[in-house]
Amino acid sequence: MLNLKNLPVDDPKLVVCGGGHIGIPVAKIGRMLGFRVTVLEDRPEFAENARAAGADEVILAPFDEGLARIPGDEDTFFVVVTRSHDLDNICLNAVCRKPHAYIGALGSRRRSALARERLVSEYSCDPEVVASIHMPIGLSIGSEAPEEIAVSVMAEIVQERNRTDRSGRWPRELLEALRDPDVRGPLALATVTERRGSAPRGVGTRMLIRPDGIAVGTVGGGELEAEVVQKALQMLSYGAPAETEVKAALNADGMACGGAVTVHIEIIPEEKRFEA
Numbered sequence: 001m002l003n004l005k006n007l008p009v010d011d012p013k014l015v016v017c018g019g020g021h022i023g024i025p026v027a028k029i030g031r032m033l034g035f036r037v038t039v040l041e042d043r044p045e046f047a048e049n050a051r052a053a054g055a056d057e058v059i060l061a062p063f064d065e066g067l068a069r070i071p072g073d074e075d076t077f078f079v080v081v082t083r084s085h086d087l088d089n090i091c092l093n094a095v096c097r098k099p100h101a102y103i104g105a106l107g108s109r110r111r112s113a114l115a116r117e118r119l120v121s122e123y124s125c126d127p128e129v130v131a132s133i134h135m136p137i138g139l140s141i142g143s144e145a146p147e148e149i150a151v152s153v154m155a156e157i158v159q160e161r162n163r164t165d166r167s168g169r170w171p172r173e174l175l176e177a178l179r180d181p182d183v184r185g186p187l188a189l190a191t192v193t194e195r196r197g198s199a200p201r202g203v204g205t206r207m208l209i210r211p212d213g214i215a216v217g218t219v220g221g222g223e224l225e226a227e228v229v230q231k232a233l234q235m236l237s238y239g240a241p242a243e244t245e246v247k248a249a250l251n252a253d254g255m256a257c258g259g260a261v262t263v264h265i266e267i268i269p270e271e272k273r274f275e276a
Contacts, residue, residue: 005275010169011036012075012101012161017063017091018082019043019050022106025150026079027055033154034171035077040066040091063091072098077157079137080105089115093123096130102160103129104137104153112136134160168204177208177216178273185211187273188232190219190265193245197259211236219263224248228263235267242267 014035016023023039030037031054038057039050047060059066063082070076078095080088080103088105095103096119107115112135119125138152139159178187188209195203200220207217207225209232219225228246235241243266249259 007175008169009172009175010075010166011172012077013038013073014157015067015070015072015076015078015095016040016050016055017067017078017080017095018087019046019053019058020081020083021146022081022149022153023079024049024053025147026081026153027053029150029154030157031055033158034173036172038070042066063087064094067091067094067098070098072100074099074101076100077102077161078104079153079157081137085111085115089118089123092119092133093125096123096125096133101164102134102157103132104134104156106137107135109136170206171217174206174208174217177210178268183210184270186236186267186269187211188236188265189268190228190232190246190263192219192261193264194262195259196261199259199261201261209233209236220261224261224263228265232265235265 012035014030014037016027016037016039019039019041027037027039027050037055038059039055040059040063041047041050042060042062044060047058050058059069072095076099078100080091080095082088082091092103092105092115115135116130116133119130120127134156137156138149139156141152143149143152190207190209192201192203192205201218205219207215207219209215209229213229213233215229219228227248231244231246235244243264246263246265248261
């Protein structure tokens, strides 16, 4: 039985400084990608736009005061896209002093070089941290429209985030589903334990299956996932066995990846679910 106590959590946080024409689509895409999104704004109407865009939290305050309320950590991604270079520098001065996974800011190459110099000479920021800022922000995809720039920004963040091994962590939405008091009874946990060749998800990927057939997360989709869900529902319905494995070659009809995976399924009793 899986030990559910003190599980490591995969909880990516996106902090967007600025709720303007770039900040809003960045926030929207961040939400789509599973980030917990916080938008900082000092203008009420733009803060309201961020709320309408679905940000998890909107802080309406001067940027330095708003950032003082955000501790940062190794899974916090800061995007600085305010309406002026002076405000950008205020934000960068603050976030450079916080734990972070990523810092990115708008600016041409010339403007970015000047900003780096000012952050070190005037604000006394750590030169190594300043050198690591992604400025100009985003991958070079020829983007011009705000939405295209937002795509390039979030693509760069995903690229940076994927450099970190997160296979042992539990996504926040899985933990929330595991602890959901409105869902009674046991749940089935499916985990990819082996991957050979090309496969959609890596070892350690997890999916929860509820007795009503609703799945949270994914182990790769297609016929493999359908088989895993069916087996899990049988286990939940019959109460036995408590554990089993599903092995699948992914070169069959409907699964053209060409590899093979093993998915371990186990039942988590209701009394164990809330230990997580």
